[in-house]
Amino acid sequence: MTGVELLGWLGFGLLITAWIPQTWDTIKAGRTDMNLVFILLYVTSSLLLTIYSVLTVDYVFIALNALLTVGSGINLFYKLKPRKVNG
Numbered sequence: 248m249t250g251v252e253l254l255g256w257l258g259f260g261l262l263i264t265a266w267i268p269q270t271w272d273t274i275k276a277g278r279t280d281m282n283l284v285f286i287l288l289y290v291t292s293s294l295l296l297t298i299y300s301v302l303t304v305d306y307v308f309i310a311l312n313a314l315l316t317v318g319s320g321i322n323l324f325y326k327l328k329p330r331k332v333n334g
Contacts, residue, residue: 252307255307255308256307258307258311259307259310259311262311262315263311263314263315266314266315266318267318269318269322270318270321270322273321273322273325274321274325276325276330277325277329277330278325278326278329278330279322279325279326279329281322281326283326286319286322286323286326287323289315289319289322290316290319290320290323293312293315293316293319294312294316296308296312297309297312297313297316300312
């Protein structure tokens with residue numbers, strides 16, 4: 248692994264680590280207050296970047312964008328289908 252590749256994987260780890268608490272809070276709450284337009288743009292852009300990364304065979308960005316697509320997809324799901332609050 249080159250130093251440049253290591254730098255990419257370090258950035259990957261930090262960015263995914265930043266998204267984990269937000270996604271976990273969304274799952275626990277069963278809803279999100281995130282702006283719908285932001286979520287739609289994020290899901291779309293990360294999906295397109297995943298496809299681009301696959302086509303260019305860039306493993307760091309394949310992994311990063313695929314996981315960000317999943318995370319933002321979870322937020323989109325709970326934005327569109329929030330869990331009912333008992334009470």
